[in-house]
Amino acid sequence: MGYNTTIAPLLVLNATNFKDYPLGGALGTVRLFLKNTRFKPILVGITNDLNQKLGKWTEIDVHGRKLPFLPVANTQINGIPHKILLMMGILIHHRKIKSRIQGSTVNIMLFVNREAYVSAKAIFGGAKQLNIFFKMTEAGNPLEISERKIGNNRILQYIYLHFFIKPMLKAAKVIFSINEECRQFCEQYLHSSVERRKIKDVHHYIEYEKIRSCYETAIVEKKYHIKRMIFWGRIADVKGIDLIIQAIDILKEENLDVHFIVIGDGSERPALEKLVVELDLQKEIVFTGRCSIEQIAVYAKNSDVFVMGSHTEGIPTSMLEAMTFGLPTVSTAVGGIPTLIKDGVNGFLVHERDPEKFSESIKRALKMDLGEVKGYNAKFIKDGYSVESVVEQMDGFMASQM
Missing domain, CATH: 3.40.50.2000 (Glycogen Phosphorylase B;)
Structure with missing residues (x-):
């Protein structure tokens, strides 16, 4: 493949520590991707280790590959969803993230962290060098708000879809869709043929x-x-x-x-x-x-x-x-x-x-x-x-x- 991985950093934001929390299929695919991608992943996430200092770059082992990791929040804080903790942590420690990637072309890949998009947008604004990649790994329509969680509140659904999801899909340079249901959902908000060409069908994967x-x-x-x-x-x-x-x-x-x-x-x-x-x-x-x-x-x-x-x-x-x-x-x-x-x-x-x-x-x-x-x-x-x-x-x- 014709690109130099030493100048292709990939900033990955996720509500996990990329190792063992939380357990589940989605995190498994993230870990396999980090192990096998030719890019140079830079990880920002949350930790479940009370002894790990927040806001300090460290190194973690992901399937035998040593990767830089910045813990920005701790899962031991009870009562706050982990994705919200991630969003707050990114905003608090945004200078550490920016200094790490300054001067590079950065690709932000959001693995089902809709909230991370908001904080990333706040950090980087309209920077032209920012490419946002969004990979869908969650159940069903991962972007659609779950009726099992909020019921049929149409006002909440409207706010969520039009102020969170639609801007994220519009901003993304590439959208990786894992199934036809995901593609159809995205196409509701990407009306032109040019916009829809951003959607790339990729399968879930295993070793x-x-x-x-x-x-x-x-x-x-x-x-x-x-x-x-x-x-x-x-x-x-x-x-x-x-x-x-x-x-x-x-x-x-x-x-x-x-x-x-x-x-x-x-x-x-x-x-x-x-x-x-x-x-x-x-x-x-x-x-x-x-x-x-x-x-x-x-x-x-x-x-x-x-x-x-x-x-x-x-x-x-x-x-x-x-x-x-x-x-x-x-x-x-x-x-x-x-x-x-x-x-x-x-x-x-x-x-x-x-x-x-x-x-x-x-x-x-x-x-x-x-x-x-x-x-x-x-x-x-x-x-x-x-x-x-x-x-x-x-x-x-x-x-x-x-």
């Missing part, structure tokens, strides 16, 4: 070869007649795990010997464990807590179907991993998931939040030819969702703007 290797070396246990469903990810309300638990209850009532393994942790775990007890499913459903990708590979190799009941999603990392492991998938048809799952080919989509229909789809998935599913999934993921191919594409888009 395909590493994940595949974990699966190949995983140990197979004898499963006998038990059929195992599996989910891994953040245990939160938005993931809709209660729908899957209700579907497992229906399968049990039909005298099917099924198990459901839930890997991960989160705020909804106590409520879900209570639901399991109420439905008398303690023998059928197991919560493992967080696991490494190597441990997940072992569970996956001894499972039959990957399940997801999310209310909203972008392109879920766990689903890409499950496809790499060769598992058929049963999932709600939300966000970017229909771009991954083809009914009857590598799984089934459920279009209503109905436990009966979800359980029926699980039974259909259990009858699929696993050899055909594995072959389809392997080619699909390797060709379109490997980190090497997608990051190369993103780097090319950014380099073309310099």
